[in-house]
Amino acid sequence: xxxxxxxxxxxNVAEGNPLTVxxxxxxxxxxxxxxxxxxxxxxxxFLLKYITGDNLVKGSYGFEAEFNKSQTxxxxxxxxxxxxxxxxxxxxxxxxxxxxxxxxxxxxxxxxFP
Amino acid sequence: xxxxxxHPSRVICKSGTSxxxxxxxxxxxxxTMFWYRQFPKQSLMLxxxxxxxxxxxxxxxxxxxxxxxxxxxxxxxxxTVTSAHPEDSSFYICSARDLQDEGNQPQHFGDGTRLSIx
Numbered sequence: 001x002x003x004x005x006x007x008x009x010x011x012n013v014a015e016g017n018p019l020t021v022x023x024x025x026x027x028x029x030x031x032x033x034x035x036x037x038x039x040x041x042x043x044x045x046f047l048l049k050y051i052t053g054d055n056l057v058k059g060s061y062g063f064e065a066e067f068n069k070s071q072t073x074x075x076x077x078x079x080x081x082x083x084x085x086x087x088x089x090x091x092x093x094x095x096x097x098x099x100x101x102x103x104x105x106x107x108x109x110x111x112x113f114p
Numbered sequence: 115x116x117x118x119x120x121h122p123s124r125v126i127c128k129s130g131t132s133x134x135x136x137x138x139x140x141x142x143x144x145x146t147m148f149w150y151r152q153f154p155k156q157s158l159m160l161x162x163x164x165x166x167x168x169x170x171x172x173x174x175x176x177x178x179x180x181x182x183x184x185x186x187x188x189x190x191x192x193x194t195v196t197s198a199h200p201e202d203s204s205f206y207i208c209s210a211r212d213l214q215d216e217g218n219q220p221q222h223f224g225d226g227t228r229l230s231i232x
Contacts, residue, residue: 009155032220043120043207043223044158090157094220100146100211102220106157 002027004093006105013081014113021076021108023091032094033074034102035065037087044090050074061085081112116142116212120224128232129200135193135227137208143188144210148221149181152205164191198231205229 003026013019025031032051036044048059055067065076074091091105117140125133137147145166150158162183163171170183180202182194191210195202205228209221 034220036223041123041205041226041228043118043209043225045223046219049219100148100163101160104157107155 002093002095002103004091004103004105006089006091006108008108009106010109010111012111012113015083016080019078019081019085019110019112021089021091021110022073023075023105024071024073025091025093025103026072027093027095027103029096031096033065033067034092034094035059035063035074035076036090036092038090038107039087047076047089081110083112083114086110086112116140116210116219116222118144118208118210118222118224120208120227122227123225124228124230126230126232127198130197131231133195133198133229135195135206135208135229137191137193137210137224139189139210139212139222142210142212142214144191144212145188146211147185147191148209148211149183149191149193150207150209152207152226158207161193166191195229198229200231203229203231 005024034049035047038044047063048057050057050067058064063078088107090107092102119138121136147164149161152158161176164183164185166185185191205226207226209223
């Protein structure tokens with residue numbers, strides 16, 4: 001079965017420190033990979049995607065993610081966290097054989113402390 | 115960029131009331147829209163896929179008669195929660211697929227509707 005795992009319910013980091021939010025997936029073939037951010041009582045905002053090419057992709061607000069095919073991972077990273085980065089982050093996968101659906105992870109709450 | 119407008123943002127109503135939520139694509143045509151439900155501290159659960167001009171495709175376990183979906187135009191899909199009860203209280207989010215922008219983003223999301231049934 002296809003699935004996306006975000007092993008951490010919450011990640012705490014001090015402002016100015018680097019952050020990593022983990023994501024692994026189990027989907028056959030070469031899926032498209034995405035990261036979304038959700039602020040309280042809001043919908044999802046697109047951060048970045050990986051389809052093909054360079055394994056390190058850069059996205060909005062200084063975020064980047066590294067695709068690792070052998071580990072089937074797509075971890076979200078940022079070199080220097082901001083308090084305003086505090087939000088709920090979702091990793092999502094679009095299977096190559098189904099262009100309609102997105103499979104979401106369970107989400108990771110990022111808390112950046114001043 | 116593509117904008118999806120969802121209305122209302124918040125609804126509080128009595129048990130037994132039917133509630134309609136609208137999802138509009140403001141600057142693109144969306145042949146496909148999606149409806150999600152999000153429980154507190156949980157991920158998004160896909161409820162149904164809404165296709166313009168045809169019946170919606172519901173995910174397993176989602177009651178079709180409870181959650182009525184209509185996608186009558188290329189820019190509007192509606193979700194009606196019929197005879198809502200407290201257990202239907204949740205955060206409902208819609209998204210729309212922009213075929214012209216699929217290379218960038220597969221779905222554009224609305225801001226969600228917080229439904230509270232008393």
